[in-house]
Amino acid sequence: MHFRSSLLGAIIFALTNLSTTTEAQQKAAAPAESQTFKAKFDYCKTCHGIQGQGFRGSYPMPRLAGQQPEYLVNQLQAFIERRRNNPVMFNVAHVLSPSMEKALAEQFNGLNPKPLDGTSPKADVTEGKRIYLEGIQKSDVPPCASCHGDDAKGRDAFPRLAGQLHDYVYKKLTNWDKERGQDKSNPDNSAIMQPIAHNLSEAQIKAVAAYVSQLE
Template sequence: MSSFGSCLTMIRAAILAAALSMSLPVASRAGELQAKLDYCKTCHGLSGQGYRGYFPMPRLAGQQQEYLENQLRAFVERRRINPIMANVAHALSPSMVSGLSSHFQHLNPKPIGGAPSHSSPAGRQIFNEGLPEANVPACSACHGSDGHGQNEIPRLAGQLYEYMVGQLTGWSKVRGQGTSVDTSAVMAPTAHNMSRSQIEAVAAYVSTLP
């Protein structure tokens, strides 16, 4: 090898070493995020689409980032009670919370469906017009006409039927458990004022929305 060639080899090796030492911390942070994502997806589905089991796992895909972050904090602060998620969320740093939330917001698999379809037309009416006689506002007023939500207001489109029925029937046993009023208070009267069959109808309708 000429001395010019070996000099080039040394320069390349030096550049490579410098590049590696700069990219290592970044690579390991990305590795940590990926490891956490893999963990979340064992329950929430490979594309965050949710899972219909004995305990329904909510869809996280396409969910508003601010909503995801607020709920992860709510589990840690025990404003929202769930033993599984309290443990999961407790272990996350603030930058991990935003990294995970941003990842899930950008996924968009098809809704997994599985809701009884017969109640869906009544659900569409509740979603768009509310139930004035029962003091239930139109869901679309806050969650958007496409059900995609905004900031701390969650996306409902494609959310799992069983999960939503569970949340809406048990609202005040699970949410708003902190010492001060939080975002969950906005939904409380709406959840209380619907009957079980009205809850089932509107949950069935939104679970099919793309």
């Protein structure tokens, strides 16, 4: 792990806070087996794919399968609090109870379909792999692997990128400032990615998006 210690402090703080709530939530009724839960899980899958593999339409629906539960719950909270800007997911998320969020996150984490799409034919996967593992020193871009893991499966609040749709990854990295960290009075983990997304060129984003999208 190469990130700076102040960032690490912020992450540990966020993680500690999160695990306290999670323990409390676990003591509340676990809805994983209830009909309400199944209906909700099915509803998520109408957009995110029957195995949580994502969906490629005019608007890419991200893969949730195998995603880190902590990251997933963090994002649902970010949509609800409008720190992350997305009207569709605000409507979906704001009705979820904390125990339902946790249960859905655990279920999606347990799914393991193959990556949905092959790589984009124009993108340079070899260059993407180099950026992922080594970073780009001259533009101050650390290796993605130092936070997202060598296998891109993520950990805790660091999301999995393996198998994520390349057009979704492309969109997120290109629009970071407009979508994430939208409540300046309530900064969150999106600040860690902001300078990284900012320092990548469009061609570099395409390359790294193509690389991670084909990882199982």
